[in-house]
Amino acid sequence: MSQTIGIAVAAPHAATSNSAGRVMATVMAALAPATLFGFWLYGWPAVYLWFITVAAAMLGEAFCLRLQGRQATPALLDGSAVLTGWLLAISLPPWAPWWIGAFGGLFATVLGKQVFGGLGQNLFNPAMVARVALLISFPVQMTAWVAPLPLFSAGAPGAIEGLSILLKGLPPALDAVSSATTLGFAKTEMSRGVDLMASLPNAPALSWLGQRPGSLGETAAWLIAAGGVAMIFLRIISWHIPLAMLAGIALPAAIANAVDPAHYLGATAHVLSGGAMLGAFFIATDYVTSPNTARGQLVFGAGCGLLTWVIRTFAGYPEGVAFAVLLMNSLTPIIDTYIQPRIYGRDRKGVPLEPVK
């Protein structure tokens, strides 16, 4: 052997077979059942909207990478842009017009992620940044809910009709299907002076199965939870954030509801409504924008949950998951600064332990 072998690199000379792309792919697989259910529940317009949003997110990512003079393909293949677009799409009203998806997808990857420096650098969850931007800019389109109208059922729009809904908005003939979410309904009735005792019997039903008005992929609570639990078992995420977030919503809701059921929705209504499940398992658990340690994640999750309940209950918006997650995202660096793991041979403050014989 006259030539040198290999290169002088630091150990370890072995690596896990895991990769960022595989992590993203697993999350997508866990998200797929709830999404497919959403497609079935809301029909063709939802399918088109999903594609447009994902495509726009990828386009935004590719555009920024090209501006940086980087190859777009390898970064796109890691799946993070697809996942961002996907999460945004399933948090949109299922029959939203095409430009909502297109604008949102571009906004998510361009302003939510790439301006910060790309993958791993963004402070805020890109999908939620885009969702909140859309909600504030286009409140009408972003709160136009439809009752479930499953594919191939009577009255459901066909492939062509779905395209026309996507491009031109809701046709008057189908206006009848527009509906309110439980949270929106309760808020509206309360603002009219009708308390929950009187209004709830007429409210849209709650459903674990997802037969309720809501965003494209957030209604099937059990499918989302199943995907989330699968991710926990595959060790993609840990249980800390989802459990803390759901507890952070459910506990104050249960207490307030027990004290004054006429003005506060119960824990079940809160957990099964809006984006609580999706937020707990798929949004708040985003690696980049959540704390690093188990204890930090508990704090973060509990904060997301509590803020969600506070916004839903006392603020002007009926739904608060996106706002709550963004607010807690901004606290992530602080949580990570103050909550760090105990180092071997040191106490929690970093002072060396006393030798014990």
Add this chain to the structure above:
Amino acid sequence: MGLFERIFKHPSWGVHPDDHKRPAADVPLRILPPPARVYMPLHQHVGGAARPIVLVGQQVLKGQLLAEAQGNISAPIHSPVAGTVTAIGEVTAPHPSGLAFAAITVENDFTNRWIETDPVEDPFALAPEEIARRTAAAGVVGLGGATFPAAVKFALGKRLAVTTLIVNGGECEPYLSSDDCVMRDFADQVIDGARIVMHAIGAKEALVGIEDNKPEAIAAMRIAAAPFSEVKIRPVPARYPMGSDKQLIQTLTGKEVPADARAAEVGVLVHNVSTCAAVHQAIRHGRPLVERIVTINGGAVDKPGNIMAPLGTLVDELLAFCGLKARPARLILGGPMMGTPLLHGRIPLVKGASGILAFDAREATIPPAGPCIRCGSCTKACPMGLLPLEMASRIRAGELDAAVDFKLSDCISCGCCAYVCPSHIPLVQYFSHAKGELAARERAKLRTDATRRLAEDRIARLERDAKEKSALAARRKAERAAAKAAAAAAEQATGAAA
């Protein structure tokens, strides 16, 4: 393993890489035919390099002292073969730099004549100091890879009244099985060596930690330890880096070594199983450390396994003995997690070399690094409870002090973080770089301080000199003035008298 143990007893730190130990570990030990020439580096241990005491052309016997220890922490070097010293010069060091370091070359005369040895019938009748002296004279160092002189540790253990000897049979590095081989084939020597070490440090008990992926070694060691109630065989979960001192101590005793303390300060001392066997050889047979068992493994090796080889044998000769299926894509001294890459095989086998790995192209491939996605895998894996991602991001930005605030100095470079990283970021490379920079900075600071002190001393000295000179000049001037005045007065007096 039951659910309870899985959840509560399994360590939460570390990684579980595919261990690749078999089939190499199950192949019977082979003995390398003595090489024609050996190259004994003078620096195979922690501490000062040994000082040659032989001359070129001198005849030496196997086990004869070639170079003596130099300084408080050092170890002597003995000849692994009988023959002639042909050179005292430089060979390539087993270091990624590929730099040269001093070594003594001995041409083998194949007579295999040993020096006269001084075996001890009953080591337990010897004073602990005498055992330490003989161990030091035999050049025994930590054979697990740390290569710290064993006798220095004995003295430390004795001084700090250590009660528990931990015998490290963890061997958590993938691919390696040299300790496994020693425990399977020489269990009696390991146990006897451990008891001698206990005597040397005054320990009351010995806990032998062996990863549970080595059932044959555990069985053999249990049989060997059966007559001695003070030696306990303790299987531990196979989890990298179980063989790291701090982690093994914690697993076996529940004690944590404080950040700025040594293990001996919490009453334990760790010695590797192969080191114990070497102590047995040194005391019972009077034989210095001149050979060791080394694992030759990896995808490019045709017949992997454990080889008993004289120290100073070239890596190329060891690889040739086992045969190569393909040109290695990477050559590693030690294990894949912490081993040193070798750029070629013309490097001698040293005391701390537990394995030589020749990886084929598939094993050597590490995907290119991507951006950190802050998944926290490194944090979960770190056996020290550090935050590798935070340290790396600081180091990347050149903020070494910020990395130090995250306790970079506590990093044991085990490689768990870089192993689990889904973005394949070379985290250990970052930490090694930072530690090197900080050490250089420390040295530069010491140098600057010394320079400043010298400069200040010089200024003070010059000032003092100047002051003294001016004082002297003033005194002289005063004296001269006084003399002049006296002379004038005298003149006046004489004038007046005249």
